[in-house]
Amino acid sequence: MPEWLDDFLWTYQNLVHALGINGLLALSMYVVLAVGQLSLGQAAFMGLGAYSSVLLTLKLDLPFLAVLPLSCVAPVLFALAIGVPTLRLSGVYLAIATIGLGEVLRAVYLNVDWLGGALGLSGIPGRAESWMIFGLLGVAILALWAVGRSAIGRAMAAIREDETAAQVMGINLARYRLGALLASAVLAGLAGALGAHSSSFIGPNEYGFEPAVTILSFALLGGIGTPLGPVVGAWILTLLPEVLRGFSDLRLVFNGVIIVLAVLFLPEGLLALRMRRHAA
């Protein structure tokens, strides 16, 4: 690695890691939106990944490359428990259930002693490397892009446009919605484990309602025409607070204004490019 890049990464490591991790979170939101569902559980899935990975590291001292895949287990199990009953129905049931999940888990983290309670868990070794974060982000973007340009992607687009017509095309709505939610749980779980192992500390409030809304705003700003849209949205909303450091108290206001403006004037997001799905 050239020296200047090494220096740069050293100085801005937290920010660089945050860009990659928020990119993964944005993609985890994207897969759910891509089948026309709304989830506010991305932060909760991330928290499950973070807490389970930290326990595996601190209590069992497993190597990080083993911890990383295992950190997806808890989010996937919770996604199944929530998705199977709610995704058979059309409407906002998933959104409501996932808000509930986030709040319940927050209460659990706060009140269970071996999860650190309100103090959270600290002393986490910084084992998340930039190459892991950006490697996974790259693989996720490529995989989602490949899926988007295929029969599976066409089925997802059909569900988004007209559920009844999609069903009559032979598309099993529940199966696609559940598959998307599970993929989303995996991505959020990985992001949680990577985030925890690059920040040395995790606490209950990092995975509540507010981060859930921030993750949604990544996708709203970037648009869901391609998987790149949400990642660009995440990067803008991650860099913006750094640029606006002087207005510390107003940062959330800026985020809110951006979301409102994006919804009003850019309903398809910044990257309104639409993929050509038919030609593989």
Next chain:
Amino acid sequence: MTTLLRTLALTLHYAGLFAVDRVDLNVQPGSVHALIGPNGAGKTTLFNLISGLVAPTEGTVLFRGLDVTSLPADRRTALGLARTFQTSRIFGAMTVLENVLTGLQPRCFAGLIATVLRTPAFYREERALVARARDTLHMVGLSARADLPAATLPHGEQRLLEIARAIAPEPALLLLDEPAAGMNPAETAALANLVRRIRDLGTSVLLVEHDMGFVMDISDAVTVLNFGRCIFQGTPAAARQAPEVMEAYLGQKVAARLAARAPRMTV
């Protein structure tokens, strides 16, 4: 030959109102079968029951000899049932070709892993799907529109696209809900030819239509519904002269007067 589609005492009632009341319908393979009746007779509701979008209160739906009454719509599609809607429900944001490709969903077998890894099998399937979709567009005369966003097509072409999307996987039975609605006479004549060609290629057609000229022209069999009941089943020629059909459309008094004046008066 066995009956392709059969409903046995199929019934749907909402809070005491019988939308569909003990309907026994038989659609023979290789036929164009028309379902007619005054507004509110339950034709579209019967379509929803047959395609699986609405569950019946009582009764049975047999499709290709299988009891599909409890199967969801997507499973019935996989068995070879296809339909269009009364107001067209194309995917407006997709291109015309993508709409037809989406209709080919029952022929898509590439799994997630093959899709992500872009295996040769994935490309082979995708090429076969595109070729089939282009053939279907050619058949309905929309080849030149393949790459346009579907929402930009005029009304008549959107209806043709919906038919193309439905017939692309070569279903055994196609349900057409008022295909000629809003079409001019030339378009209607072309549609009649298309329906005949669909039948000749091996897809039976069950259609709801108010354009009687169109119905009499292309149907092999006619079923008349009124107030959710099946009041007539037979050939188009017999339907023209059946007093109960005339009554359903014109009311008892007018029908009786017409019958007295001109015995061969048609509906």
